[in-house]
Amino acid sequence: MTTPAREVVAGVDTHADTHHAAVIDAVGRRLGDAQLPTTTAGYAALAAFLISFGIVVRVGVEGTGSYGAGLSRHLRSLGMLVAEVIRPNRQLRRLQGKTDPIDAYAAAQTALAEMDLPTPKTADGTVEAIRQLLVARRSAVKARTAAIAQIKALLVTAPEQTRAKFRGLSDDKLIDTLARSRPSSSEAIASAAGHALRSLARRHQHLGEEITDLEALMAPLVKAENPALVAAFGIHTVTAAQLLVTAGDNPDRLHSEASFAALCGTSPIPASSGKTTRHRLNRGGDRQANTALHRIALTRISHDRRTRDYIAGLIARGKGKKEAMRCLKRAIAREVFTHLTNPAEVPTIDDLSPLRQARGLTVAAAAAHFGVWPDKISTIERGARRDDDFANAYRQWLNAA
Template identity: 45%
Template structure:
């Protein structure tokens, strides 16, 4: 953090695929410089030298970078390793752009003002450890899973319009038997619709089989990486490698950036949102936050509500009190966040804040 007795400058950066635009402000918010750099390591070093030269006259330097999870990831990592304080800045909302207009310099200046005013305080993920490896493998797994689903949906659609002698054999089969049977289909020559249907169904079945094997491989790799990153997490009831990987991804390789249980709950969209009016006092489900992590929490709770005895007892008691299923799920997500925080965040806190109960 800058020394309180010294003036500082804040550099806001609007990031793009090929170039980044930076604007520097002094302590009182006056623009003292702007520059454009190429988006590679030499450009990052150029930006650092430019900012440090301004800093010699104005004071210590900190950076507000947009898109730290995409185009700004390389710059944020470079500046962090160089010892600078980097703050992740959200893209300006439409109302700000409607009032001020839109160009790269304005966006960079807006990012700098968000840091200077204290509106932006988020520490970006470091992206240099096991969790980053999990994130990359998870992308491969998710895309393979989606393509596998598309393959079998398309296969079943083809069967609906296939010749009757083929449809009557394949339509009653379950998914596994259907794939095996379709992979056995043969055709003599492309002499009629039935040959084309056999060819297409076999191609789709082979595609499904290959994607299924690929997905299973990704699952094994994810299991290894999640056990390496947080072995205690996958030991919790209902948390397998897929859900564990989503939760680890949202926390990142530097979990100490999350200050409290409440911050993790908000990050996962599991914090209570007031929905009271008049004499009605209630909270509703949060529709914000990291939706993949929130979906992982939901899957874990679906399993627990069916097979985990303490959770079943809790649901029964709260239902008797008049709570709806959505309200019970909201409470259970918050309790689950508490468990997860104690496993993957609290051990990394050098001076942990009090837990939110």
């Protein structure tokens, strides 16, 4: 009679050069541990080590988005169920001590005991490519912001003859003027200030070009990955890219819109006391995703009447401005979750501009017929703004013209 293979659970403590794996059985007994290199051969050896103890039911891996990303992809390719394990807190480590085997066994015990651990991102598709471009763009934006801040700080302390040349200029004009300047002062401080300011201005311009190039690379990837998300009102390439990265290549790992709202830091947090019953903004979650939702909210408040009416209604019912913004961001998170997990087909608008040109009509003439600004016709034709009802009415008018 053949003895059935036992079921085991594994845990992995990840590092830059080595991973330490530990295996326990279904009741938590320790079966063995090993340390292996973070190479292709090392991943294969680690998987073989786990399988040698029996049927691997689950593998808890620390740092699936960093040191454990490569191992997670390899284990998933073998059909293993990988769960993301949070590192033990410092208080627990002080009580139990810290070594790689201790951490690996702790990861295995967590994977065995907790069935609702997060499912890690697969990081093997288009969204991973978008994430890499987004990381580079974010770094360039921070460096460009630092450059303009340094320019203004240097101008504050520069000699008066240098300050007088650039006083009263707007930021764009200041950068352009400094980049084209030719410092020629005989004074050492004024000359050094001029060269430093020119260098920073040229850096600012170069970073601006770099940001534009990165956004141009991201745009087709984002649109191909989720055209419905990009087409939603108030969502442009960068905010859509961030929301896609937050969800990952496998958005099905998000169990509900509530879990996505919590992930984005827009879930309501009780903040009641005494006779006051209220909720406040969630300051946890992915702050970059929260920032993306905040930008969408500000855009809609500025350009969408329904959003302004919604905010006004909340305030009229006694909510503060921050609470109203929290409610709006929660509603936007609900809409984004739908786009991520169940994207709808986006109606094509590529025919609108050729139809108008074939009829010999200008944008201004079309705008005059509908009583709107020409900019609205232009944005609809370019797909920069989605308004299906208006686009359909516009198409019918063009066909009838």
